[in-house]
Amino acid sequence: MRILVTGGAGYIGSVIVEDLVRLGHETTVYDSLDRGHAGSVHPAATLVRGTVGERELLAQTLRERDIEAVIHMAAFIEVGESVHHPEIFFQNNVVGSLEVLRAMIDTGVKNLVFSSTAALYGDPQRIPITEDDMPQPTNPYGESKLLVERMLRWLAEAHSMTITSLRYFNAAGATEMNGEDHTPESHLIPIVLRAALTGEELRIHGTDYPTKDGTCVRDFVHVLDLAQAHVLALGRRDAGMRVYNVGSGEGYSVREVMETVQRITGKTLNIVTGPRRAGDQIATVASPLRIRTDLGWQPQHAGLDEIISSAWRWRLAHPNGYGSL
Numbered sequence: 001m002r003i004l005v006t007g008g009a010g011y012i013g014s015v016i017v018e019d020l021v022r023l024g025h026e027t028t029v030y031d032s033l034d035r036g037h038a039g040s041v042h043p044a045a046t047l048v049r050g051t052v053g054e055r056e057l058l059a060q061t062l063r064e065r066d067i068e069a070v071i072h073m074a075a076f077i078e079v080g081e082s083v084h085h086p087e088i089f090f091q092n093n094v095v096g097s098l099e100v101l102r103a104m105i106d107t108g109v110k111n112l113v114f115s116s117t118a119a120l121y122g123d124p125q126r127i128p129i130t131e132d133d134m135p136q137p138t139n140p141y142g143e144s145k146l147l148v149e150r151m152l153r154w155l156a157e158a159h160s161m162t163i164t165s166l167r168y169f170n171a172a173g174a175t176e177m178n179g180e181d182h183t184p185e186s187h188l189i190p191i192v193l194r195a196a197l198t199g200e201e202l203r204i205h206g207t208d209y210p211t212k213d214g215t216c217v218r219d220f221v222h223v224l225d226l227a228q229a230h231v232l233a234l235g236r237r238d239a240g241m242r243v244y245n246v247g248s249g250e251g252y253s254v255r256e257v258m259e260t261v262q263r264i265t266g267k268t269l270n271i272v273t274g275p276r277r278a279g280d281q282i283a284t285v286a287s288p289l290r291i292r293t294d295l296g297w298q299p300q301h302a303g304l305d306e307i308i309s310s311a312w313r314w315r316l317a318h319p320n321g322y323g324s325l
């Protein structure tokens with residue numbers, strides 16, 4: 001298939017592109033490189049530098065490369081930033097997504113896989129979270145993805161498109177080639193691994209949550225298992241929009257993650273505790289039943305040990321992230 005991946009120079013995108021290339025798909029990455037890394041793009045993929053706001057360039061790329069399907073991952077992702085600058089998130093994530101959809105409609109490309117997020121559920125009424133649970137985002141980042149999903153429903157219907165929205169839980173882990181390197185880094189596992197490497201202080205934001213040990217609980221899904229979910233979604237042939245959780249179904253607390261990192265790396269972490277952080281969800285754990293049943297998704301790299309071990313190997317090989325390439 002000829003596939004365009006917006007945001008394909010980012011963390012998850014780089015791994016998905018790696019997997020698409022491995023499977024023989026002709027892959028084009030469309031990325032502003034604002035927050036991604038040219039060095040993370042697989043050499044067999046074509047990189048087009050542009051923003052999703054540039055509809056003409058997008059449409060031209062879709063036409064020239066004769067694209068059959070789009071994976072739309074380009075977005076801003078940092079929850080804290082979204083709390084302080086919601087306008088930037090609505091512009092980039094919502095308006096930007098609409099431009100992608102309009103370019104697809106203009107060029108007759110009908111197959112879309114959208115990167116959505118568990119952040120749109122907010123603090124869930126029950127665990128595990130199913131796709132039918134009421135979305136109630138606790139931050140503008142989650143709200144921006146929910147707004148896009150709402151648009152996608154109408155667009156799928158009006159234009160007979162095949163749209164799959166994948167609500168990722170916490171993406172984590174690495175391949176040999178690609179791992180997580182955000183600036184600033186806001187995700188737990190890379191922050192804890194960096195602290196293991198440098199000995200810097202590691203802060204737990206909130207120890208009084210109503211969870212097993214008072215710290216937030218998250219569901220980690222290996223990026224390679226996320227990649228498999230995208231490949232399966234690209235295989236859909238029926239029109240209409242579908243929404244799937246992509247998570248392992250297992251919840252780990254922040255403290256459990258830190259303990260696992262200490263065990264795997266053999267390093268002692270310098271942990272301090274602090275107050276809760278604005279916008280953080282208390283606990284998110286997926287029910288992945290629907291994607292297993294409908295698309296046959298079978299995670300091959302589940303389990304915190306494998307996720308952390310792969311991320312640690314990548315971090316040791318790239319102590320300065322992509323800056324060291």
Ligand SMILES: NC(=O)c1ccc[n+]([C@@H]2O[C@H](COP(=O)([O-])OP(=O)(O)OC[C@H]3O[C@@H](n4cnc5c(N)ncnc54)[C@H](O)[C@@H]3O)[C@@H](O)[C@H]2O)c1
Nearest residue numbers: 007009010011012032034035036051052073074075117171
């Ligand atoms: N990382 C996670 O745990 C997680 C969880 C749920 C959902 N998601 C979603 O997955 C997607 C990828 O996340 P990630 O962690 O790889 O993020 P990332 O920041 O590493 O990658 C995003 C990429 O999008 C590009 N980008 C941003 N705005 C752009 C624009 N206007 N035009 C073109 N390119 C643009 C950036 O340069 C970057 O390369 C995002 O849509 C995110 O919301 C991520």
